[in-house]
Amino acid sequence: MIVNDSLLYSACPPRNKGIWAGLWKISYGGLIKMVTGSILTVYVVFCLDDGMVFVDREVPPRFMYPKEWQHLTMFILLALNGCVDVMSNNLLPQRCVLLEKGTVALTFYVLLMLLVSHVQGSAGVELQTHSLLIMVVFLMMLVLTIQLWAPDAVHLSLIETFLFLMMGSWLVQVGFILYRPVSGYPWQDDDISDIMFITTFFCWHVMTNALCLLGIYSIASLWHRCHSPSWKLTASTEAPYYMSPEGPVYELLPEVEPSEKDEQALLLSESAP
Incomplete structure (x- = not known):
């Protein structure tokens, strides 16, 4: 980008x-x-x-x-x-990019329905972790649906990447919370502090993934400036030309002597349809 x-x-x-x-x-x-x-x-x-x-x-x-x-x-x-x-x-x-985008969007539609049904009968810690995951999946579904009509939008691609990072990192965190707590003791559904810290951990994931994207962009931008410092200068010094569906029609010529201008004008008038 x-x-x-x-x-x-x-x-x-x-x-x-x-x-x-x-x-x-x-x-x-x-x-x-x-x-x-x-x-x-x-x-x-x-x-x-x-x-x-x-x-x-x-x-x-x-x-x-x-x-x-x-x-x-x-x-x-x-x-x-x-x-x-x-x-x-x-x-x-x-x-077929539209086929790929449509398949991913359809997958997230089905995934959202499964997750909404998945939390039936859940409570406490499990309900809170899955509710935050459902929020991410819902936002992803909206972004993927909009991308069907705007597949080349840069901002939507960045949001999609960020939401995929959020979904992946939070799934890993949920696995540790529900099945392998780091402390070795299970989380308590009747402890309000455990529920609050789940939301706090989710906010930390938001900040970490945002910093991850920012770091990738900064490193890539720095690398590009160091290795390709004159690409804009090269593009600006090229002679401008006018394009047609078949290719360039003609290219602007540099300054020449008056006699050469007359010869070029004659040649152009003879070759013009």
């Missing part, structure tokens, strides 16, 4: 440059989504002693493990999202 160059939406690589060129241009983000979603799906299926039982055999039958089935649905969505990214980047003749 510093050099005003869109590297995120580059075209698909040609298929006649060898295997290594194809591997270099593969969508590693989509591949990571596929692998991670598949591993987590297998983990959820085999983490239970009696397996992922859908309904029991009692009368009347009851649905079993509702939260585990919701986790399974979330991980399957992640894997499918990665499949769409790989297909758009490496299998289609031309990359």
Whole structure:
């Protein structure tokens, strides 16, 4: 973004440059989504002693493990999202950014519904952690929906990146809060100070991720200024030209002698349609 160059939406690589060129241009983000979603799906299926039982055999039958089935649905969505990214980047003749953005937006719509249902019956610490996560997912859903009509908006891309950082870091924090507290003692649902500190930790995540983005931008800007100090000067010293759909029509010529000007005017008048 510093050099005003869109590297995120580059075209698909040609298929006649060898295997290594194809591997270099593969969508590693989509591949990571596929692998991670598949591993987590297998983990959820085999983490239970009696397996992922859908309904029991009692009368009347009851649905079993509702939260585990919701986790399974979330991980399957992640894997499918990665499949769409790989297909758009490496299998289609031309990359379809709208397809990728639409898939991510649809994924977050489903994720929001699952999370709202996921907190049913929760209270105290678990409810507070998931409520803050739902807020981040809701904001992400709005940003991704707006990006369907404005995919090249720089500010929306920055907000999307920040919300993804918030979602990832807060999920890690929630895992430690609910399952592996750092102190070794479980958080207390009836202690109001624990609920308040959860919100405080969330605010610390907001500040940390904002500083992370600011640091990345500062380092990238400094590196660009040190290694490319004259790119603007080079661009400004080039002769201006007028573009058409087929290419440049003509280029402004430098100052020449009067006799040369007459010859150039004659040539231009003869070559003009």
